[in-house]
Amino acid sequence: MGVWGLILNNMTAEELTGITADLVVDARGTACPGPLLAAKKAIGEIESGEIMEILSADEGTKHDIPRWCDKMEHDFLGVIETDSYTRLFLKKA
Amino acid sequence: MQTYLYNQAHHNQFIMEDTKTTDFAEMQAQMDVLKKKIAKLEKSRKDQLSMAVVSGDLDKILAAMVISVAAAAMDTQVKLFFSFWSLSALRDPKKSPKGKDFISTMFGFMLPKGKDKLSLSNLNMCGMGPMMIKMLMKKQNVMSLGEMFKQAGELGVEITVCEMSMGLMGFKKEEFIDYPNLRFAGAATFVADAGDSSIQLFI
Numbered sequence: 001m002g003v004w005g006l007i008l009n010n011m012t013a014e015e016l017t018g019i020t021a022d023l024v025v026d027a028r029g030t031a032c033p034g035p036l037l038a039a040k041k042a043i044g045e046i047e048s049g050e051i052m053e054i055l056s057a058d059e060g061t062k063h064d065i066p067r068w069c070d071k072m073e074h075d076f077l078g079v080i081e082t083d084s085y086t087r088l089f090l091k092k093a
Numbered sequence: 094m095q096t097y098l099y100n101q102a103h104h105n106q107f108i109m110e111d112t113k114t115t116d117f118a119e120m121q122a123q124m125d126v127l128k129k130k131i132a133k134l135e136k137s138r139k140d141q142l143s144m145a146v147v148s149g150d151l152d153k154i155l156a157a158m159v160i161s162v163a164a165a166a167m168d169t170q171v172k173l174f175f176s177f178w179s180l181s182a183l184r185d186p187k188k189s190p191k192g193k194d195f196i197s198t199m200f201g202f203m204l205p206k207g208k209d210k211l212s213l214s215n216l217n218m219c220g221m222g223p224m225m226i227k228m229l230m231k232k233q234n235v236m237s238l239g240e241m242f243k244q245a246g247e248l249g250v251e252i253t254v255c256e257m258s259m260g261l262m263g264f265k266k267e268e269f270i271d272y273p274n275l276r277f278a279g280a281a282t283f284v285a286d287a288g289d290s291s292i293q294l295f296i
Contacts, residue, residue: 031235033163037244040166057234068167 010078016089017080021053022046028057028085035061036068043074048092051077057085065090141170143287144294149178149204151211151223151238157296158241164292165248172290174283176255180262181205182238183254183269190265197263204262207270208238246273253278253286 025042027035035056046052054065062079065088069076077089142164146157157179161171175183186207193201205211213222230237236244245252251274259266259277269275276282287293 029234031233033159033166034234034236036163036166040168064163071167 010076011089012078013080016078016087019051019053019077019089021089022050024053024055026055027061028055031058032060032064034058036064039065039068043072043092046092051089051091054088054090055085056088061088062086137289138291139170139289140168141172141286141290142292142294143172143174143283143290144296145174145176145283145287146179146296147177148214148296149181149211150214151226152213152215153296154179154182154208154211155238155241158238158245160294161250162236162241162244162248165245165250169292171245171248171250172286173250173252174255174286175252176258176280177262178204180254180258180264182208182211183252183272183275184264185268185270186210188268190267193263193265200263201268208242242270242272249274251276253282255280255283 023042023046025038027038030038035054035058039052039054042052042054054061056062056065066076068074069090073093075091075093077091079089080087142161144157144161146154148154157173161173165171181204184205184207186209211223212220213226216222227237229235252272253276254266254269256277256279266277
């Protein structure tokens with residue numbers, strides 16, 4: 001298990017804080033389905049195994065992005081909640 | 094006694110080997126049947142969404158477009174079949190085709206000219222409702238209907254216009270919006286597309 005165990009079972013906010021994403025997508029200016037669309041467009045810019053962080057102010061995105069990752073076989077790492085928005089982390093398949 | 098036991102054991106082993114070969118052949122046959130079935134299933138149900146869009150209300154066209162864009166973002170092939178009232182949403186207000194008969198002209202005059210003129214199915218309040226919804230959408234950063242059509246076009250969402258309703262309402266091909274994947278076809282096209290799709294919706 002080791003590191004993979006952590007990746008498969010979502011990481012905690014403390015663990016995620018230490019991660020520097022290879023690409024940060026700021027989708028706070030759009031509501032559903034904007035952030036998902038932004039993520040889909042941005043995922044092509046990173047290589048397999050790299051980490052993408054999505055910033056979203058839309059509540060639904062927290063549930064949508066993991067579902068999308070599940071389908072596209074990316075590793076969904078977890079979320080960090082702040083007062084006004086959510087930071088979502090994923091590792092490209 | 095010992096000889097009997099030996100014979101018995103030998104006999105059992107012989108039977109077991111015999112059953113093993115028949116089991117294997119049977120399993121092989123079952124595998125072949127399953128393989129064929131899986132190949133058929135994989136061919137028949139694609140990762141595709143087929144939607145019959147019939148309503149011309151702002152809220153319902155919005156729902157159809159939000160679902161389409163979300164599905165396309167999830168790499169699902171999307172095929173929309175626009176028929177009846179929904180055709181109003183595809184009209185281009187800048188285009189005015191010539192050569193319409195009296196009834197067609199009347200229809201064209203009474204029906205909303207384009208997606209920005211649609212009314213709400215509830216709380217329309219003579220146009221106040223749509224105005225307020227559009228204001229709220231802007232405030233909440235929801236994509237406008239125009240932006241959604243643009244994104245859908247870029248993502249390869251196909252729109253098929255029902256030829257029969259187009260003729261019925263007197264619309265002409267020339268008055269529809271410039272959309273990259275606009276096709277004209279009949280109900281059988283929708284049925285065929287829907288049969289291939291893993292998701293089918295009617296709005």
